[in-house]
Amino acid sequence: MSPEVRKTAEALREKAFAGTKAVDWVRGLTDEVGPRISGSPQDMAGVAWVLATLKAAGFTNVHAERVMVPAWQRGGETGEVTAPVRQKLILAALGGSPPTPEGGLEAEVVEMASLEDMESKGAAAVKDKIVFFNKRMERASEMLGYGYAVDVRAKGPSRAARLGASGVLIRSIGTDHNRLPHTGSVDYVAEVPKIPAAALAIPDAEMLERLLLRGKPVRVRFTLTCGDRPEAESANVIGEIKGSSKPDEIVLLGAHRDSWDLGTGAIDDAAGCGIVIEAARLVGLLPKHPPRTIRVCLYANEENGGAGGKAYLKAHQAELDKHAAALESDSGTDRPTGFLWTAGPSAEPFAKEIAAILEPLGAGTLLPGGPGADTGTLKVAGVPMFMVRQDTSRYFDYHHTANDTFDKIDPEGLDRNVAAVAVFAYCAASTPELLERIPPDKREEPRRPDRPVSRTR
Amino acid sequence: MSPEVRKTAEALREKAFAGTKAVDWVRGLTDEVGPRISGSPQDMAGVAWVLATLKAAGFTNVHAERVMVPAWQRGGETGEVTAPVRQKLILAALGGSPPTPEGGLEAEVVEMASLEDMESKGAAAVKDKIVFFNKRMERASEMLGYGYAVDVRAKGPSRAARLGASGVLIRSIGTDHNRLPHTGSVDYVAEVPKIPAAALAIPDAEMLERLLLRGKPVRVRFTLTCGDRPEAESANVIGEIKGSSKPDEIVLLGAHRDSWDLGTGAIDDAAGCGIVIEAARLVGLLPKHPPRTIRVCLYANEENGGAGGKAYLKAHQAELDKHAAALESDSGTDRPTGFLWTAGPSAEPFAKEIAAILEPLGAGTLLPGGPGADTGTLKVAGVPMFMVRQDTSRYFDYHHTANDTFDKIDPEGLDRNVAAVAVFAYCAASTPELLERIPPDKREEPRRPDRPVSRTR
Numbered sequence: 001m002s003p004e005v006r007k008t009a010e011a012l013r014e015k016a017f018a019g020t021k022a023v024d025w026v027r028g029l030t031d032e033v034g035p036r037i038s039g040s041p042q043d044m045a046g047v048a049w050v051l052a053t054l055k056a057a058g059f060t061n062v063h064a065e066r067v068m069v070p071a072w073q074r075g076g077e078t079g080e081v082t083a084p085v086r087q088k089l090i091l092a093a094l095g096g097s098p099p100t101p102e103g104g105l106e107a108e109v110v111e112m113a114s115l116e117d118m119e120s121k122g123a124a125a126v127k128d129k130i131v132f133f134n135k136r137m138e139r140a141s142e143m144l145g146y147g148y149a150v151d152v153r154a155k156g157p158s159r160a161a162r163l164g165a166s167g168v169l170i171r172s173i174g175t176d177h178n179r180l181p182h183t184g185s186v187d188y189v190a191e192v193p194k195i196p197a198a199a200l201a202i203p204d205a206e207m208l209e210r211l212l213l214r215g216k217p218v219r220v221r222f223t224l225t226c227g228d229r230p231e232a233e234s235a236n237v238i239g240e241i242k243g244s245s246k247p248d249e250i251v252l253l254g255a256h257r258d259s260w261d262l263g264t265g266a267i268d269d270a271a272g273c274g275i276v277i278e279a280a281r282l283v284g285l286l287p288k289h290p291p292r293t294i295r296v297c298l299y300a301n302e303e304n305g306g307a308g309g310k311a312y313l314k315a316h317q318a319e320l321d322k323h324a325a326a327l328e329s330d331s332g333t334d335r336p337t338g339f340l341w342t343a344g345p346s347a348e349p350f351a352k353e354i355a356a357i358l359e360p361l362g363a364g365t366l367l368p369g370g371p372g373a374d375t376g377t378l379k380v381a382g383v384p385m386f387m388v389r390q391d392t393s394r395y396f397d398y399h400h401t402a403n404d405t406f407d408k409i410d411p412e413g414l415d416r417n418v419a420a421v422a423v424f425a426y427c428a429a430s431t432p433e434l435l436e437r438i439p440p441d442k443r444e445e446p447r448r449p450d451r452p453v454s455r456t457r
Numbered sequence: 458m459s460p461e462v463r464k465t466a467e468a469l470r471e472k473a474f475a476g477t478k479a480v481d482w483v484r485g486l487t488d489e490v491g492p493r494i495s496g497s498p499q500d501m502a503g504v505a506w507v508l509a510t511l512k513a514a515g516f517t518n519v520h521a522e523r524v525m526v527p528a529w530q531r532g533g534e535t536g537e538v539t540a541p542v543r544q545k546l547i548l549a550a551l552g553g554s555p556p557t558p559e560g561g562l563e564a565e566v567v568e569m570a571s572l573e574d575m576e577s578k579g580a581a582a583v584k585d586k587i588v589f590f591n592k593r594m595e596r597a598s599e600m601l602g603y604g605y606a607v608d609v610r611a612k613g614p615s616r617a618a619r620l621g622a623s624g625v626l627i628r629s630i631g632t633d634h635n636r637l638p639h640t641g642s643v644d645y646v647a648e649v650p651k652i653p654a655a656a657l658a659i660p661d662a663e664m665l666e667r668l669l670l671r672g673k674p675v676r677v678r679f680t681l682t683c684g685d686r687p688e689a690e691s692a693n694v695i696g697e698i699k700g701s702s703k704p705d706e707i708v709l710l711g712a713h714r715d716s717w718d719l720g721t722g723a724i725d726d727a728a729g730c731g732i733v734i735e736a737a738r739l740v741g742l743l744p745k746h747p748p749r750t751i752r753v754c755l756y757a758n759e760e761n762g763g764a765g766g767k768a769y770l771k772a773h774q775a776e777l778d779k780h781a782a783a784l785e786s787d788s789g790t791d792r793p794t795g796f797l798w799t800a801g802p803s804a805e806p807f808a809k810e811i812a813a814i815l816e817p818l819g820a821g822t823l824l825p826g827g828p829g830a831d832t833g834t835l836k837v838a839g840v841p842m843f844m845v846r847q848d849t850s851r852y853f854d855y856h857h858t859a860n861d862t863f864d865k866i867d868p869e870g871l872d873r874n875v876a877a878v879a880v881f882a883y884c885a886a887s888t889p890e891l892l893e894r895i896p897p898d899k900r901e902e903p904r905r906p907d908r909p910v911s912r913t914r
Contacts, residue, residue, distance in 0.1 A: 027667065031542070031544070031664060031667055031668060032542055033542075034542070034543070034544050034545070035545075085488070085489055085490075085491070086491070087488070087491050087721075088491070088492075090859065177860075177864050177865070178635050178637065178860055179637060179720070179858075179859040179860050179862065180635065180636060180637065202864070203860070203862040203863070203864045203865075206863070206864050207488060207721075207862070207863065210484065210488055210863075211488060263636070264544075264664075401636075402547065402636040403634075403635055403636050403660070405636065405660040405664070406660070406663075406664065406667075407634050407659070407660045407663050408634070408660075
């Protein structure tokens, strides 16, 4: 990296660290648009908001790229223990769940510690019952706890259906003790019937656990009126800071514009939208733009389908070789501690230089990892992938709950992330040569939920 | 205090500090009975549970004393900002609120910082509007923050109605940032119409504040289907540890059996019930009971009417002179830091001895204060009043919300409170003479919400 590039990157870091407008973008997307689940009216309101915001912020080539998205819709949802005592249960349908029968689904509850526990007990234990997956997510500074616990949400409903269960309840995948359930998507498989599935708030899951411990059969009734609606139109929204000498080469900064429906999607992922918009905007304010173009893409449908990431890959096939690097921001406003990266080995000195510049932010560590769920679709083309490493020890208190609202935003954490992303974007847009791409044998996305992963879908 | 009494009190302290069954009583009342709002079926289920529990725990003279209580009932409740943007608002009807018109109440919102702010702006600012009291409760280790903020909840609705408002919304009186509103009672006055009143979850109140800051008129619609039902039967439940030589002299330990309806009333006040039951039970297990009788009373209707405290006063007129002292526990499981007391000045050495015994618990401070809302009715008779002083800096994160559930109970905090109450009860039941009563000129309950008070109704 040249001394001039390094000096400019350090100045960007200092400027962002001192305070940015990122919090304004987050406030706008949460207060003025609100919850933005795919296929909802607010999803399209979010498209309009981002288009207007990028234009007003000085981006060029601002446009929407059409994406068809699933349009699952939440309805009413109630639950109660009906025996041996009566107690209300606070729960939320998981994304993709079918409705229960009218009047609710009532059955005896059978508790399972994990998918493996259920498989070992088999159909005899499960048939016609409501399976209660009681797998506890541990608090951790990385995403380990989530990766460990989330399988019961993603795979539990179809696995339980295969064994004849009538419905599934899970202990919310989260680290709080609030009576606010954590929703999230289910990977229903085609071969077995879709059964209703909901997440219990953690205090409610713990009450159910205590009642089950007493040894008497516990029955639960729950009612969901959610369901799928026809696919709907949505969009990836793009804006650019045009490169000064190699404008066809692209550094991509991604975040997702959609959110779950319970909160206003502040940490997940208005925060990421604010971070990448503001980082690119700050680079755009420099007296001279870096050689390459910095492109922000605010993706559609990260949460329940990934249609935005797939659509980007398809729409930009012709220029994938020109993608110099991609970074994704989707971990809230928790403070950066370093970078996760995946690229060819000769890119390491670049990554180390970025880390050195970010050391004064407390963000000087480097680990292999990433990509995110959206930019990750470009891995097949070997695009070098980066992600700010963040301390997510509080993130899963709010993730996918009604509590994901603007007041959870840490403005200083947001600015620190802007600083990290601006430094990365400027430097990646300024290297003399393109960074070495991910070796072909490493372009399959790893499936290792037992170690730090960056997917929070 | 004799060396024997002191030694026994210290042994009680050590035994309780090492671990008690209090958490089992709290678990029973919350898991097996659940929310216990006055006049509900669970209110009477709570009476049955306490009667059975006191009998099984070895209390004598276990009985219920009939109390007629108000039976306000929550219904459906929804809210939304309708202009200049659409946003859902999470809210809860305040206790005693009438329903809104069918289809909801919609009006422009006018924000008021306080009752005084509204009075100064007058009817012109308020008429036909929804008044939004945006008074922030500060976190504090004592009850100051609550006392300061709660006037808008108690008095705001009738004050606003007098100025022609159509409805009232308040920022929840609490210290959290969860989307779980804090309910609580309203003191509707007879002379003005009762208008619908609800508490916004704090994140929702802050969103409303931000939208108002933008300067455009903000409109809200909210719908409540709550309302009053006919007065219902409930009961104070009493049990005793009979005194060995002066059984007609009574040390009264009170807590309230009723709760709000949103949570399961764990910290408010299953905790207090568990503390006083367990403290008395531990004294009852001693080889020799103290001279005086220790009576526990689990009161009806503390939260929205105070009928239990009034009924006790009326039913026990004939023995008020025999009430040696009263202690109330109604501040959750936060750890004890000392004692609040109100009695005649010659009782001070007794209070100091109690504090000295409790010093190893970290509960050695003494302050004037108390009484609680239930035992406080006995102040007119001058009964010496005591209350464990607790660090309530987290209490108002959960108070009166759906989050008031068993998982919020700190078992060690609970045991420390049991230790403090057991020491108090044993010592107060063992003094050679009755403690000096509250001087007649100090028997009026002070109204000083700007200093530590123990009323959490």
